[in-house]
Amino acid sequence: MAGTEQEPAYLTFSFRVKGATSGKHLVALGNATNTVWNYVIQEIIDEFLTKRKEVGRPRLRWRVSRGPRRSLGWVPFTNQDVEISGSIALFRGRKIRLWKHREIEGRFKSGNFSQDARGCWYCNIVCEIERQTTNRTHVVGIDLGHKTAAKSADGLELPQARFYRDLEDKLAEAQRRDRKRQVQTIHAKIANRRKDALHKFSRAVVNRSGAVFVGNISSTWQIASGAAKATHDVSWAMLRNFLKYKSDHAGVAFAQVNEAFTTQACSECFALSGPQGREGLAVRQWVCSDCGAVQARDRNAALNIARLGCETLGLKGPGSRVL
Numbered sequence: 001m002a003g004t005e006q007e008p009a010y011l012t013f014s015f016r017v018k019g020a021t022s023g024k025h026l027v028a029l030g031n032a033t034n035t036v037w038n039y040v041i042q043e044i045i046d047e048f049l050t051k052r053k054e055v056g057r058p059r060l061r062w063r064v065s066r067g068p069r070r071s072l073g074w075v076p077f078t079n080q081d082v083e084i085s086g087s088i089a090l091f092r093g094r095k096i097r098l099w100k101h102r103e104i105e106g107r108f109k110s111g112n113f114s115q116d117a118r119g120c121w122y123c124n125i126v127c128e129i130e131r132q133t134t135n136r137t138h139v140v141g142i143d144l145g146h147k148t149a150a151k152s153a154d155g156l157e158l159p160q161a162r163f164y165r166d167l168e169d170k171l172a173e174a175q176r177r178d179r180k181r182q183v184q185t186i187h188a189k190i191a192n193r194r195k196d197a198l199h200k201f202s203r204a205v206v207n208r209s210g211a212v213f214v215g216n217i218s219s220t221w222q223i224a225s226g227a228a229k230a231t232h233d234v235s236w237a238m239l240r241n242f243l244k245y246k247s248d249h250a251g252v253a254f255a256q257v258n259e260a261f262t263t264q265a266c267s268e269c270f271a272l273s274g275p276q277g278r279e280g281l282a283v284r285q286w287v288c289s290d291c292g293a294v295q296a297r298d299r300n301a302a303l304n305i306a307r308l309g310c311e312t313l314g315l316k317g318p319g320s321r322v323l
């Protein structure tokens with residue numbers, strides 16, 4: 001299926017910066033950036049500030065360089081300022097070594113160095129890439145679930161990975177002992193593992209699809225929102241975002257669909273014969289009282305999402321009746 005014509009697509013490559021020396025140098029540059037930024041913004045917002053004073057809130061949040069409430073470091077650059085050669089970023093004559101875990105594709109346009117809460121620096125390189133096209137016709141609906149984090153109608157599964165729970169004990173221990181640095185490291189580790197799993201799942205989905213559809217909100221998740229830990233383990237917004245931009249780059253159709261009733265509706269006959277509400281959460285498999293089809297919960301929902309997606313975009317796909 002052809003993508004829509006044809007604005008440039010951008011992809012950001014993010015590499016961790018090696019070494020403490022580069023870090024110090026970047027902190028200094030970050031502080032300089034803050035100064036310039038604040039100066040420029042000061043000029044720009046004089047008018048705004050006056051307005052603010054009128055409503056009695058004159059204080060604005062600036063980019064702060066020092067102290068516990070400092071802004072995380074940020075140094076923007078263009079392709080004029082930085083030259084990437086192998087795993088080295090040459091920034092105004094200074095070599096900054098990167099953990100270059102993948103090759104850069106496309107045309108380097110701009111980027112920035114950014115700092116995370118742990119103080120680690122990253123080099124983020126924005127490249128313009130060519131959109132691809134595909135003639136695959138396979139349609140994949142994805143159900144965001146509770147037992148499995150996400151499941152496609154054709155059986156691809158993102159297990160409800162225990163990113164948080166696996167490290168929960170360590171985290172509690174570190175918090176109890178007030179080891180701030182370790183707490184930050186564990187949080188970063190959880191986030192990285194989650195991101196990695198979401199990247200792999202979304203890549204696998206997009207690589208075999210002509211169209212990808214995903215529910216706009218997880219109804220099971222809403223019902224089960226008491227389970228706070230599950231919210232640590234899943235990151236629907238991130239998964240949707242990955243699916244969207246990867247589909248976009250690959251020329252794969254993508255849409256979010258309203259997933260209301262996708263759990264209850266039978267994907268064979270469209271009767272609302274499936275499990276409902278909080279009690280229904282435990283029901284993994286059911287028999288449709290209208291047509292007798294045996295439905296596995298997640299697969300049935302994913303099939304409904306695929307069908308709704310095809311209807312939304314006017315594509316031919318599995319089934320074609322409005323719920």
Ligand SMILES: [Zn+2]
Pocket residue numbers: 266267268269270271273288289290291292293
């Ligand atoms: Zn049925």
